[in-house]
Structure formats: C-alpha cells, structure tokens
Amino acid sequence: MLEVRHLDVWYGAAQALFDVSLQVGGGELVVLQGLNGAGKSTLLQAIMGMSPRAAGAISYQNQSIERWEPYRRALAGLGYVAEGRRLFTGLTVRENLRLAVRGDVRAREARALQLFPALATMLDRPSGRMSGGEQQMLAIARTLMTGPTLLLLDEPCEGIAPLLVEAIAQALLALKREGVTFLVAEQNRMLAAHADRILTLVAGQLRER
Numbered sequence: 041m042l043e044v045r046h047l048d049v050w051y052g053a054a055q056a057l058f059d060v061s062l063q064v065g066g067g068e069l070v071v072l073q074g075l076n077g078a079g080k081s082t083l084l085q086a087i088m089g090m091s092p093r094a095a096g097a098i099s100y101q102n103q104s105i106e107r108w109e110p111y112r113r114a115l116a117g118l119g120y121v122a123e124g125r126r127l128f129t130g131l132t133v134r135e136n137l138r139l140a141v142r143g144d145v146r147a148r149e150a151r152a153l154q155l156f157p158a159l160a161t162m163l164d165r166p167s168g169r170m171s172g173g174e175q176q177m178l179a180i181a182r183t184l185m186t187g188p189t190l191l192l193l194d195e196p197c198e199g200i201a202p203l204l205v206e207a208i209a210q211a212l213l214a215l216k217r218e219g220v221t222f223l224v225a226e227q228n229r230m231l232a233a234h235a236d237r238i239l240t241l242v243a244g245q246l247r248e249r
C-alpha cells in the first residue's frame with residue numbers, strides 16, 4: 041500500500057534521513073520509534089510531501105507520489121496529524137472539524153464523534169480551552185473528516201493523561217478494524233503494544249525488529 045524506497049532527506053546541507061526503505065501493508069499499524077532527533081517527524085513529513093529537499097521513491101496504492109504536492113497526497117488518501125496538534129485554537133470544536141471536511145459533512149462528523157464521544161459534549165467550545173488529550177482527539181478527528189485511508193500520526197499520545205491515551209488507542213484500533221492503515225511515530229511506545237510491526241530509526245537510518 042505505502043512503499044518508500046531509498047529515501048534521503050536534507051535540511052540545508054545537513055542530511056536527516058539516509059537511504060530509508062519501508063513498506064506498510066493495507067490495514068497494518070506500524071509504529072516508528074526512535075530517540076529525539078532520530079528523524080521520525082522528518083520521515084512522516086517526507087511521506088506527506090512536506091520536506092524541503094528529498095530524494096527517493098514513494099508510492100501509495102501503486103502510484104508514484106514522490107513528486108506530488110501535499111494536497112494531492114491528501115486527496116489520494118493520506119492523512120497527517122502533526123506533533124503538537126496545530127489546531128485553530130480560536131475556533132470551536134465543530135468549526136475545526138468542518139474546516140477540513142471532504143465529502144458528506146454529516147456522515148463524517150457523526151463517525152468522528154462516534155469514535156471520540158468526548159468531543160460531542162464540547163462542540164461549541166473553543167479548542168484552545170480543551171485539555172491536551174482532548175485537543176489531540178480533535179486533531180485526529182479533524183483529519184478523519186477528509187476520509188483518509190492511511191494515517192500518519194506524529195506522537196499522538198505524548199503528554200496526554202493515561203485515560204485519554206486509552207481512548208485514543210481504542211479509536212485508532214476501531215479505525216484499523218475498518219481497514220485504515222497507520223504509520224505512527226512515537227518515542228514512548230504507548231501504542232507499540234497494538235502494533236503489527238515496529239520500525240526503529242537510529243540517527244536517520246532504519247532498523248526493523
């Protein structure tokens with residue numbers, strides 16, 4: 041489904057990823073682990089088309105996407121949730137959700153709220169007045185409004201209370217049962233117990249175990 045071959049990424053003259061190759065099969069949940077600065081965020085951003093300079097091949101559902109702009113990758117089914125959530129904090133929960141929608145608004149919103157029922161109780165609240173965990177749920181729910189088939193999640197559970205981590209894990213597993221594919225970067229191995237496979241980045245190079 042997703043295949044990355046011989047990916048190199050640079051920031052200016054500094055190389056951050058070295059000859060990274062990986063595959064994620066349809067419906068798989070793959071966890072990408074590694075220390076701070078190992079290149080996890082860089083890899084997700086490169087898959088999404090957001091790197092300043094990258095070389096290598098990336099294909100999704102048998103189409104070469106490495107030359108595509110990020111919006112086109114999103115249209116093809118890639119959904120990306122950045123580290124740190126990046127919500128529009130002045131907008132309400134509902135506004136954040138509707139901003140991103142593609143397709144049937146009501147159906148998508150109903151599904152997102154079914155997965156994250158806590159959000160349904162705070163639809164009119166500005167997202168800046170939610171806890172970190174609630175904001176993370178909203179960031180994921182907002183990406184779901186585009187109907188992605190592959191979710192690229194950057195540290196979805198970092199700094200979040202254990203109860204909400206469990207709620208997020210359950211929502212992701214429900215999506216996985218529907219066939220959604222996941223590549224999840226995380227340092228703290230919170231979702232690793234649910235992973236089909238774990239990949240490890242060490243100083244910009246991939247190790248599989």
Ligand code: ATP
Pocket residue numbers: 051054056074075076077078079080081082083227
């Ligand atoms: P973290 O969990 O701390 O985000 P990470 O594994 O996601 O770590 P990256 O953020 O991808 O790691 O960083 C990989 C390397 O690229 C690091 O050496 C980092 O300093 C460098 N880097 C990341 N972003 C930039 C940038 N915008 N400009 C220059 N160098 C960068």
